[in-house]
Structures are given as C-alpha cells and as structure tokens.
Amino acid sequence: MIDVTLLQSEVTVGETLSGRMTWTASSQKQPKEIKISMGWRTEGRGEVDRQTVEEIRLGEDRFSANGAVYSDFNFPIPRSGPVSYDGSLIRIIWEVRIVVDMPGFFSRDDKETYGFRVLPQPILSDRSRSDGY
C-alpha cells in the first residue's frame, strides 16, 4: 500500500515541494524498484503533453525485512513553471507519482498519484518596490 504525505498542497515556482512516501507490503513479494517522480501533464481537448521534472529511484537495498519502505523527498519546482491551470479546454496538472515495480510477468505494479498546485511568483506592488523590498 502506498501512502504519500505532502507538506504543501500549493507551492510557488522556484520553491521546493517536500513530502514523505511510505510503502507497506500487502504480500510476501518484494518490489524490484520504487520510483517517486514529480512532473506535470496536460488534460483536456487536445493531445496530452507531459514532463517528468524530478525522479528518485529506490532499489532493493532500501527494502527491509518487514516489507516497509519510506523515503523523504524534496523536489524543486522550476522557476519556469508551468503553473497549474484549470481552463475550459485544457488543464495543467502537477503530480507526484509513485510506481512500485513488482517482480513477475503477471504482477501488476502499484501506482498512485498525488496532485498539488504550482502557483506563479507573486507580483510586488510599486509601493513595495519603492520601500526597497
């Protein structure tokens, strides 16, 4: 079973998304690898575009005998974005995606995604600028 806790549900471009992933075994099988990735994708009336921005891979050396794995992650959000967007025709969705690669040809990988929002940089007011901030 996969569980992810994100420290932020919203993060500004240039900042870091932090969280913890926990995986517990539901069977005797140990995974070959757990991949934690962060990226964005489009969804709506058009071709899908997607990009993985950051990725962590946990190998077999990380898996304990009791079948539990956890990993903290800190993923920087690019200053160039893109920012999250919910439009009439298209959305830009940011997600943390967990894929647990299980061994065996007939085994199904465990997968979960956790959404969060990426916000633009706040615009400084003229008054703030004149105050030297």
Added chain:
Amino acid sequence: MGTDPYWAIGLSRNPFIAESLPEVPAALWIDRGFSAAPLVQTQRLVQILGEKGAGKTSHLKHWQQQAPGPYCYYPDGMARWKLPPVAAIAYWDEANRIPLPLLLQRFWQARQQQATIVAGTHADLSRWARLMGLTVQTIFLPALDVDALMAWAHLRIGAVRRSDLNPPQLVLSREQAAKIVAIAGSSWREAAVHLHIWAANAANAQRQMDSAGF
C-alpha cells in the same frame, strides 16, 4: 485532492477529455443503429459516410474489436500513397484519400479474395467498388440529436464519478443539450468540446463557491 475543481462536483476529472486512442470503451458506446460489425468474407464494400466528427472512426474501431482485421488510416498528402490492406475483413479510414489506382487495385484484390472492406469515407466509393465486382452497403451516420447526446453525456459523467454513494453534481439538461446540438451540427467531436467547456465551467464555479464559503 482538495484543490481539484472536479472533486467539488463529485468527479475525478472532466468527463469529456480527448482520449489518446480513438477507440470508445464498450461501456461508453452509444448505439446509433450500427453497432454490430459487418460480416467477414462477403466480397463487399461497407462504406460509412458522415461529416467530420460524426463518428466514422469510432464505428470502425468498434467493429474492429468485434471482427479483428487490419486497420489503416489515410492522412492527407504524399503519405496517402500506400496500399490499403486486404484481408477477410479490413478497415480503411479516410478512404476517400486513397489514390484511385491503388483503390481500384485493392478493390479488385478484395473481390479475388472475397474480402470485406469497411471504409470510413467522406465521398461515395460505390461506383469504383462495383466496377471491380464488389457489392456495396452504404451507411449514413444519423445526425447528432439531443437524446443521443444526453445519453452519451450521462455515460461519460457516470464513468468518472468518484463515489457510488453521492450522485455527481453535473447533469446535462435537455435545454443545454439542445443548444450544444445546434452549435455542433453533426459533429460529435465538436459537441464534446462544448461539453468539456460546460463541465469545466461548472467545476470552477463550484470551487469558487466552496472557497467563498457557500
């Protein structure tokens, strides 16, 4: 996912996103009178005629799931100079783009092999098919109507509802459906765009209300 506007109306996503594959899942198929696949090995051209977005490719793909056979799409331009496949049943999409020499040769071969050719086309190919000795069946896809659109929208919305306990807060009214049919004409694709906009506006409006504490 508390920040997702579609969660606010009981959905996991917009029901009308464009899918990456042209096939319509069986659970979301709307019968318009031509759901059964043509028979194989009939020495026949089955041509399905309709405007852009009317559902020709959807029908070809739906039939292919029932009666497997090679499928070939014809783009515009030089890439259309390729021989279409001939088999017990074969599916040609945008068949009106097939250059005439290739079309005639393949119709002739289909007759030799007693094949069934299923063609999605904007133009009537019956003259050429009969010339090469095939019988012809022509299907004209019916125009988009309000009842069909409402049934389809209901299926699509149901497919993305988050919970069986609470009904989605997105229901297409007959009045709204009629407006979309009037704009979209015979194009299901155009209707889907307008439905996507309608669902997105409803989701964003609900999220704003929730944020304002209503």
